[in-house]
Amino acid sequence: MRLKATLFMAGCFGLFMYQSVVLAQGENFSYRLEGPAGELRTGEEFDVDVLLDAAAGGIRGYTIGVTHDPAALDLLEVRPGSTTRSFNGGTGPDFISIDTNPPGGVGFTIGVAVSTDLTETLDAGNDYQLVDLGYQVLLNPASVDPCEPLMTSIEFSSTLHPARRTIITLDGESVVPDVQQGYDATVRCPGSLELTRCEAGVSDVELEWSFIGSPSWDFLFVYRGTELAASLEPDERSFIDSNVDPGEHQYTLVTFVVEIPSQPQLLLDDCTTVVNPVTLGSTDPAVGEWIGEDLVTIRGTAFNVPASLSFSLVDDFGTLLPLPIDSVMESEVMVTTPQSPRLGSFDLLVETEFGDVLLEDAFEYGFIRGEIDNDKRIDFSDAIFLLEFLVLGKQSRPTCEDAADVSDDGLLDLTDVVYLLSNVLLGTVEISAPFPDPGADPTSDDPLGCLD
Secondary structure (H helix, E strand, C coil), X not given: CCCEEEECCCCHHHHHHXXXXXXXXEEEEXXXXXXXXXXXXXCCEEEEEEEEEECCCCECEEEEEEEECCCCEEEEEEEECHHHHCHHXXXXXXXXXXXXXXXXXXXXXXXXXXXXXXXXXXXXXEEEEEEEEEEEECCCHHHCCCCCCEXXXXXXXXXXXXXXXXXXXXXXXXXXXXXXXXXXXXXXXXXXXXXXXXXEXXXXXXXXXXXXXXXXXXXXXXXXXXXXXXXXXXXXXXXXXXXXXXXXXXXXXXXXXXXXXXXXXXXXXXXXXXXXXXXXXXXXXXXXXXXXXXXXXXXXXXXXXXXXXXXXXXXXXXXXXXECEEEECCCEEEEECCCCCCCEEEEEXXXXXXXXXXXXXXXXXXXXXXXXXXXXXXXHHHHXXXXXXXXXXCCCCCCEHHHHCXXXXXXXXXXXHHHHHHHHHHCCCCCCCCCCCCECCCXXXXXXXXXX
16 A cells, blocks of 8 residues: 655755755654554554654654554554644645655655745654554464464664655754654454353353453353353353253353454354262261271262262272262262271262262261270170280280270270270279260370271
8 A cells, every 4th residue: 555645845855955964863852653552453443653752942854764564564544643734834844745655665754844944843842743653453363373462563764765764854953863662562363252160060050251352242142052041241251051951061152253344253162061960968977987887878969860879988098998888869878888997087979970079078987995806896705805815815916906995094904804894794984985986086195006
């Protein structure tokens, strides 16, 4: 595209003889390009001003060259700025020449003489608008995965035209402005739509999204698979899809951005999530004996929905204890605990075709003081087992020494046999906790252990 306008008046040739004058550094003058703040979009049209800050007056003319990347920007129009138009009482400068196809490269040059009869000059001042430029963005970051922002610049140049350097003309000399500040632009895609949250619950799915750009659309559709789940207002940024069937679902958000009427852009993003109706609420009892064989009720929801489900206890060390299922109802499952290799807290894990659910610290393995022979009963046989171990050496050391320390004095001796017999046969001695229900040892600072 070539724009060229030239206005000649008498005497203009003599004015531009300054090119033969030695150029000086113009520390009192600065050129700058000022454009829109923020980010530009592909296809967007925008204006850039060529501004002058002058700490000294007496300016009789100026020449300017400005260049740009033709792959990124198209120069649509070069217009004299408000300051340039105001010369000579508003009739404009006596001489102005604009060339948008200069021989030295891509961009434009402009030459201006304020007054050919030297009767008018430009005084000192700031923010003088010398030129008003119109550009359109050609750069398309959509071709760059994943649509990263791209940079382009508009810069001053003294090489676009051999007779036009970027200078200021004063009385008797021409100076190069000390500062020549260009304009940098960040170009984004015409718009980008991103689902930032796609989270399923037991019967609903929560979606959130972000949009980069200035939305210009008439609709925003949410699809669940091929089914239209919702038609939303353009400014909405979240949606909850309720009463969703269990299983895997794909969601797609669809809209158009129309920043350039002839080039509407389809934007979409999708995600996949799984609705799992199974929840875990509690276990009853929540504490059992390390020996196992305790019947535990697990409470929750939708246990009858999955085609298959399994329960396990898992600890921080990765110990996994499968729980045999005795019965399944909608909100309750009966399981039997297995023997545990250690005491302490375990999480409850349920695995279904829809995914896994974890209930932390759901069950604790403990011991019962006085239960020595591991038969799930406290009776005369436990005292005999301990007596045979201590006196006759017929039994191996008790698996849970804390359970055999009936007197809770940190020792295994005949006192423990006496305590146990006094409780079982006479009921005259009260056994210390944990008794009669399983639990942890409240006096765990003694040298005895359990399952160590």
